[in-house]
Structure formats: C-alpha cells, structure tokens
Amino acid sequence: xxxxxxxxxxxxxxxxxxxxxxxxxxxxxxxxxxxxxxxxxxxxxxxxxxxxxxxxxxxxxxxxxxxxxxxxxxxxxxxxxxxxxxxxxxxxxxxxxxxxxxxxxxxxxxxxxxxxxxxxxxxxxxxxxxxxxxxxxxxxxxxxxxxxxxxxxxxxxxxxxxxxxxxxxxxxxxxxxxxxxxxxxxxxxxxxxxxxxxxxxxxxxxxxxxxxxxxxxxxxxxxxxxxxxxxxxxxxxxxxxxxxxxxxxxxxxxxxxxxxxxxxxxxxxxxxxxxxxxxxxxxxxxxxxxxxxxxxxxxxxxxxxxxxxxxxxx
Numbered sequence: 001x002x003x004x005x006x007x008x009x010x011x012x013x014x015x016x017x018x019x020x021x022x023x024x025x026x027x028x029x030x031x032x033x034x035x036x037x038x039x040x041x042x043x044x045x046x047x048x049x050x051x052x053x054x055x056x057x058x059x060x061x062x063x064x065x066x067x068x069x070x071x072x073x074x075x076x077x078x079x080x081x082x083x084x085x086x087x088x089x090x091x092x093x094x095x096x097x098x099x100x101x102x103x104x105x106x107x108x109x110x111x112x113x114x115x116x117x118x119x120x121x122x123x124x125x126x127x128x129x130x131x132x133x134x135x136x137x138x139x140x141x142x143x144x145x146x147x148x149x150x151x152x153x154x155x156x157x158x159x160x161x162x163x164x165x166x167x168x169x170x171x172x173x174x175x176x177x178x179x180x181x182x183x184x185x186x187x188x189x190x191x192x193x194x195x196x197x198x199x200x201x202x203x204x205x206x207x208x209x210x211x212x213x214x215x216x217x218x219x220x221x222x223x224x225x226x227x228x229x230x231x232x233x234x235x236x237x238x239x240x241x242x243x244x245x246x247x248x249x250x251x252x253x254x255x256x257x258x259x260x261x262x263x264x265x266x267x268x269x270x271x272x273x274x275x276x277x278x279x280x281x282x283x284x285x286x287x288x289x290x291x292x293x294x295x296x297x298x299x300x301x302x303x304x305x306x307x308x309x310x311x312x313x314x
Contacts, residue, residue, distance in 0.1 A: 010305040013272025014055035018082035034276040050280030058097040058125030072101035097125035123153030128185040136188030148198035182210030193232030208251035247272025252286025
C-alpha cells in the first residue's frame with residue numbers, strides 16, 4: 001500500500017455489537033438488523049474500502065440500561081471489555097468509547113474508573129437521554145464532574161426519549177426524535193451550566209448537532225431574555241456551542257453542513273459514518289460533493305480528531 005492510499009480517516013461514529021448486546025436487542029425485538037448482523041470483519045472490510053484507519057466504536061441505541069441497574073452494569077462491562085478486546089486484536093483499527101450504565105450514577109462512576117484505568121478507553125459514549133433525564137440533569141452531576149476531572153472525550157449519540165415514543169403511527173421514532181433529542185441534551189448541558197462547569201470535557205455530538213444549528217437564534221434570544229442564565233453561560237451560548245465537536249453522520253449533505261458551518265468552524269467537524277447503519281463511502285461522497293478543499297477535508301477526516309484523540313496518530 002502506497003502512502004497515497006494508506007488509510008488515514010478516523011471515524012468517530014462507528015458502532016460495535018458485543019454478543020451480550022446482540023442477545024439483548026434480539027430478545028427485545030428492537031429490529032436493528034444491521035447490528036445483529038455486525039461482525040468485526042464487516043467493519044474492517046468497510047473501513048478498508050473507504051480508507052478508514054481507525055473506527056471509534058460505541059454502543060448504539062437503545063444503550064445498556066433497560067430499567068435495572070444490575071443488568072445495566074453487567075451489560076456495560078461486557079460491551080466495554082469486548083470493545084477493548086477488539087482494539088487489542090486489531091491494533092490501530094479500533095478505538096473505544098466506553099458505555100456507562102446511566103442513570104445509575106454509582107455504577108457509572110465505577111465503570112468510568114474501570115474503563116479508563118484498566119481498559120485504557122479513549123473516551124466514553126453516552127446516550128442523549130435515559131429515563132426522561134438529559135445529560136445536564138442535576139442527578140448526573142457527579143458523573144459529569146468526574147469526566148471533567150479526567151478531561152474526557154465524551155461521544156453523545158441520540159436515542160428516543162421515553163416522553164416521545166410512538167407519537168405518529170406513520171413516522172418512525174428515530175426519523176425525528178434522534179435530531180430532536182440531541183438538541184434537547186445540548187440545551188440541557190448549556191442551560192444548567194454543566195457545559196460551562198465541565199469545560200474540560202470534549203463533547204462530540206452526533207449528526208451535526210441535530211437541530212441545534214437551526215435553533216441557535218432561539219438559544220441566544222432566550223439567554224438574553226433570562227438574565228439569570230448568565231451564571232450558567234458567562235461567555236454566552238455561542239461560546240459553548242462553538243467549542244463542541246460535531247460529526248458528519250447523516251449530515252454529509254449541503255442542508256446540514258451549510259447550517260452547521262454557519263455556527264462553527266471546520267475545526268469542530270469530525271468524520272462519522274454511523275456504520276453499520278450507513279456505509280463509510282456514502283459519507284465521503286457527501287463531503288466531497290459539498291466542495292471542501294483538500295485541507296478542510298483532511299481536517300474533517302483526520303486532523304480534527306487527532307487534536308482530541310492524539311493517541312491515534314500513527
């Protein structure tokens with residue numbers, strides 16, 4: 001393989017499915033056939049086709065918590081140990097965003113310690129909400145504070161909140177709710193002051209931040225109207241939004257990218273594919289069609305990720 005064709009892309013939005021996770025979603029009939037069919041070989045074959053050096057793996061929705069803390073702790077541990085073995089078995093090809101058993105705070109703190117100190121995870125992967133609580137909820141403050149202490153990379157993937165399931169018979173929940181729940185959790189983090197208090201967390205939000213770029217004016221207006229929010233966002237909402245990172249999964253198109261890039265610079269955009277639900281090449285084709293220059297493309301596909309995940313450089 002020549003230097004020109006050597007895989008260089010870093011995919012920050014790539015799902016794995018451990019045996020226990022597959023068993024769980026099969027038993028619950030979630031209908032996520034791509035996850036049930038997933039194998040490491042399928043990931044690597046897709047990565048090789050698309051010139052992806054490393055895929056940062058994370059658990060897909062619905063996550064690991066189904067109402068029982070003990071079960072969630074065991075499933076998170078199995079998923080994380082599986083992801084760590086995957087990274088060890090295929091050096092340089094996979095990274096680890098570890099799952100946490102939220103809303104179980106005690107269990108999540110224990111899993112943070114195990115994931116970072118024993119498994120040497122690259123970061124954690126969280127769902128946007130669990131049990132009708134979003135990430136800025138006061139109950140989750142100990143978890144956020146510990147992740148901040150560790151200066152962790154926190155990958156945030158949407159799920160369908162309990163409040164908003166089965167609203168329209170003809171419309172699948174994920175079609176609307178994934179983008180909306182991402183926006184809810186960003187707003188939660190900002191308006192509770194969590195984003196400001198935990199400024200050392202490097203947040204990555206899936207799917208170009210959901211609908212947040214589109215409603216930025218509402219956020220800035222609300223912060224101006226409610227002067228008591230200045231303590232939660234002393235530098236204003238735009239400052240917080242512009243320091244977050246956003247991936248390109250389901251967003252490598254002119255409609256999403258043009259809105260996102262009015263809010264943030266190219267430096268905050270990361271290549272993400274949503275494999276196995278979407279192919280890696282589809283995302284590349286969308287980015288190329290947008291008209292990015294070679295420097296911006298390399299930043300999105302590799303260099304921006306290396307700023308927060310320097311251990312991936314090779």
